[in-house]
Amino acid sequence: MPDDATPDVAGTADDSAARMEAARKEHIAFLGMGHMGGPMAVNLVKAGYPVTGFDVVPAAVEAAREHGVPVAASAAEAVAGADVVLTMFPSGQHVLDAYLGTEGQPGLLATAGADTMFLDCSTINVDEAREAARLALDAGHRSVDAPVSGGVVGAEAGTLTFMVGALPEDFEAVRPMLDVMGKRAVLCGEHGAGQAAKICNNLILGVSMIAVSEAFVLGEKLGLTHQALFDVASAASGQCWALTTYCPVPGPVPTSPANRDYQPGFAGALMAKDLKLALNAVQSTGVAARMGPLASEIYDAFSAEGGAGRDFSGIITDIRDKSGQ
Numbered sequence: 001m002p003d004d005a006t007p008d009v010a011g012t013a014d015d016s017a018a019r020m021e022a023a024r025k026e027h028i029a030f031l032g033m034g035h036m037g038g039p040m041a042v043n044l045v046k047a048g049y050p051v052t053g054f055d056v057v058p059a060a061v062e063a064a065r066e067h068g069v070p071v072a073a074s075a076a077e078a079v080a081g082a083d084v085v086l087t088m089f090p091s092g093q094h095v096l097d098a099y100l101g102t103e104g105q106p107g108l109l110a111t112a113g114a115d116t117m118f119l120d121c122s123t124i125n126v127d128e129a130r131e132a133a134r135l136a137l138d139a140g141h142r143s144v145d146a147p148v149s150g151g152v153v154g155a156e157a158g159t160l161t162f163m164v165g166a167l168p169e170d171f172e173a174v175r176p177m178l179d180v181m182g183k184r185a186v187l188c189g190e191h192g193a194g195q196a197a198k199i200c201n202n203l204i205l206g207v208s209m210i211a212v213s214e215a216f217v218l219g220e221k222l223g224l225t226h227q228a229l230f231d232v233a234s235a236a237s238g239q240c241w242a243l244t245t246y247c248p249v250p251g252p253v254p255t256s257p258a259n260r261d262y263q264p265g266f267a268g269a270l271m272a273k274d275l276k277l278a279l280n281a282v283q284s285t286g287v288a289a290r291m292g293p294l295a296s297e298i299y300d301a302f303s304a305e306g307g308a309g310r311d312f313s314g315i316i317t318d319i320r321d322k323s324g325q
């Protein structure tokens with residue numbers, strides 16, 4: 001996946017085994033078993049964690065049950081007696097609604113026992129993550145934000161990267177379960193820092209993919225072959241991940257989505273979502289950013305015009321189409 005170029009966290013194999021063994025007794029309520037959450041819950045069950053899953057969509061519940069995840073009839077039932085409440089939802093509003101409850105129903109924060117660990121792995125706004133953490137702490141719980149990169153393939157293989165915002169002791173407490181679902185977990189700072197790291201990285205990625213794509217279309221117009229431009233730029237100052245690992249034209253990097261008609265990979269809709277989160281953060285902080293907001297606009301249009309389900313590197317076809325013959 002494109003957005004997981006984060007460093008490994010040190011720790012001996014013995015430390016890791018001991019921590020994992022100790023933590024396996026913790027009961028996890030796993031809420032949100034969609035494309036990502038479904039396989040993540042399965043990996044926790046396979047590793048020996050007691051998991052109770054729930055999703056508001058019955059088909060997701062059924063699919064999880066078929067894959068061996070014990071399921072509950074309601075969120076409240078899943079959360080009863082849980083040490084950890086793990087959420088993997090589409091947006092921050094879903095997280096806040098679930099924490100606080102809607103339509104007079106009590107939320108997860110009120111339902112959970114005292115000092116429960118609230119571990120949110122959804123990708124959401126930094127401000128929402130901080131608000132979710134504040135609400136959890138005010139209700140007497142603990143809070144960790146741990147958005148992921150690695151996509152559905154990484155969720156299935158247990159090779160996700162987690163970018164974590166938490167107090168150090170809470171990071172240590174959840175690390176064994178993160179190690180089951182992923183291959184890297186990086187503590188980025190306190191609450192909200194995991195979300196901040198994720199959107200900053202994806203801002204770089206979105207902007208750089210557009211730049212690489214524009215350069216290749218310009219090269220085509222100027223009579224350069226793709227291979228010639230790749231050979232020069234990949235060994236020169238234009239070098240970047242979007243070029244050398246995820247090259248948006250077929251040929252130079254055989255494993256890139258361009259070689260399979262831009263099947264994702266990392267879908268345009270997800271890039272548009274992450275850039276919108278980055279844009280929100282740019283606006284709330286007052287950063288004088290221009291490229292990030294423009295990339296957000298470009299990926300919004302790409303998504304709306306048929307690119308939502310294509311790989312985000314397919315943006316090059318859009319640039320080429322709009323460039324005339």
Ligand code: NAD
Binds near residue numbers: 098123273
């Ligand atoms: P998804 O829509 O497939 O799954 C989300 C699930 O949450 C759905 O099944 C939905 O029914 C459930 N849900 C919503 N509200 C709920 C509630 N109150 N209680 C229980 N279940 C509830 O989305 P996904 O692709 O699995 O992505 C999940 C998160 O991970 C998103 O924030 C996304 O941005 C992020 N993410 C996704 C990918 C990817 O490749 N799909 C990669 C990295 C990060």
